[in-house]
Amino acid sequence: MIELPLVIELLLAFSLTLALIFAYLTVMEKDLIRAVVFSAGQSIAFAYAYYLLFAPDIVLAYIAVGVGIYSMILIFAISKTERYEKV
Amino acid sequence: MTATKALEEEKTHSLIIGVGIAILLILTIAAVILGATGYTPSEKIRPLAQFYLYYAMNIFKKELWAATPEAVNSMVWDYRGYDTLFETSVFFLAVIGAVAVLRLPGVKDVTTKGIFSGRGLSLIVKVVTKFIVSFILIVAISIAIHGNLTPGGGFQAGAAVSIATLVALAAFSRIFLEERHITTKLMLPIRVIGVVGIGLVALAPALIALTGIFAFAMQNQPKVWAPNFGFPPGFGDFWLSGNQFYYNFLEFLAVGAGFTVIYLMYSIPELIYKEVLKKK
Numbered sequence: 001m002i003e004l005p006l007v008i009e010l011l012l013a014f015s016l017t018l019a020l021i022f023a024y025l026t027v028m029e030k031d032l033i034r035a036v037v038f039s040a041g042q043s044i045a046f047a048y049a050y051y052l053l054f055a056p057d058i059v060l061a062y063i064a065v066g067v068g069i070y071s072m073i074l075i076f077a078i079s080k081t082e083r084y085e086k087v
Numbered sequence: 088m089t090a091t092k093a094l095e096e097e098k099t100h101s102l103i104i105g106v107g108i109a110i111l112l113i114l115t116i117a118a119v120i121l122g123a124t125g126y127t128p129s130e131k132i133r134p135l136a137q138f139y140l141y142y143a144m145n146i147f148k149k150e151l152w153a154a155t156p157e158a159v160n161s162m163v164w165d166y167r168g169y170d171t172l173f174e175t176s177v178f179f180l181a182v183i184g185a186v187a188v189l190r191l192p193g194v195k196d197v198t199t200k201g202i203f204s205g206r207g208l209s210l211i212v213k214v215v216t217k218f219i220v221s222f223i224l225i226v227a228i229s230i231a232i233h234g235n236l237t238p239g240g241g242f243q244a245g246a247a248v249s250i251a252t253l254v255a256l257a258a259f260s261r262i263f264l265e266e267r268h269i270t271t272k273l274m275l276p277i278r279v280i281g282v283v284g285i286g287l288v289a290l291a292p293a294l295i296a297l298t299g300i301f302a303f304a305m306q307n308q309p310k311v312w313a314p315n316f317g318f319p320p321g322f323g324d325f326w327l328s329g330n331q332f333y334y335n336f337l338e339f340l341a342v343g344a345g346f347t348v349i350y351l352m353y354s355i356p357e358l359i360y361k362e363v364l365k366k367k
Binding site for chain 2: 020024056057059060061064065068069072073076080
């Protein structure tokens with residue numbers, strides 16, 4: 001196994017837990033625009049994890065795709081339907 | 088159902104979810120500790136990674152080098168160049184699919200100017216967006232042309248530059264882009280230029296091989312079995328890394344224009360679709 005410094009391991013655990021929390025909020029949110037924002041937050045947490053794992057190439061692609069393109073396509077899709085999820 | 092009962096039900100609901108996540112977490116940790124991920128190779132015995140890191144910029148072993156200090160880029164465009172070539176063609180076809188699904192039958196290029204007002208967001212947002220768009224453009228171009236020296240490359244730069252059009256689309260309007268000639272009519276040819284250029288750079292050694300010099304498709308630097316051909320690694324301080332600079336720049340054009348086409352198709356107002364369909 002590659003030995004990472006303790007600080008990086010702790011930050012990694014923090015960012016991945018943050019991603020899990022954002023994923024939970026995304027699934028539970030009834031306002032779909034807010035759900036997209038939470039999903040973008042999850043992407044940022046993942047991108048930070050990639051950065052901590054020394055993969056700057058992935059970070060550059062992931063930020064653009066995960067936060068920008070993915071969110072925007074979902075917002076376009078939501079604009080064609082309804083904003084609030086009905087139970 | 089009374090309000091308190093609903094609240095209670097929601098409480099048990101979240102309790103079940105919380106306990107479920109906790110059990111999942113414990114099970115995952117236990118599985119990893121017990122060796123579910125299998126054998127993880129240690130840092131010391133990864134000969135492939137060592138090979139790339141050792142030879143990517145090794146000026147003493149020029150028969151195996153890729154002439155780039157960025158090992159990831161050397162893999163993407165040299166050591167596993169065919170993979171990236173086919174990835175590019177898959178992306179090209181994916182954008183064609185998106186355009187085919189979203190197209191307006193019988194309409195070449197949609198202009199909303201004169202039909203919609205398109206005032207965009209407030210003045211503060213617009214001014215800030217102008218700055219941000221210029222920064223994004225600078226960063227994207229630098230990612231593209233420094234792709235062979237620093238982390239990044241063609242795809243990353245293309246995705247970044249497409250964000251500039253996306254932000255402009257959100258803060259101003261579609262008309263703002265139309266006035267600056269960022270339309271599907273312009274972006275589709277740029278995309279084709281990018282992909283055809285990548286194909287030509289990949290095939291250039293094979294074309295040279297027709298003259299009798301031995302070279303193979305996607306060749307970058309001279310190899311032992313093809314010693315007479317190689318792209319110039321750089322001109323003085325301007326380091327090209329053989330053909331990787333061209334690949335990165337052309338991929339930047341192809342990906343940036345491809346994503347921009349998709350946003351432009353998505354941002355066509357529904358009213359125009361309805362009008363066209365009514366005429367049919």
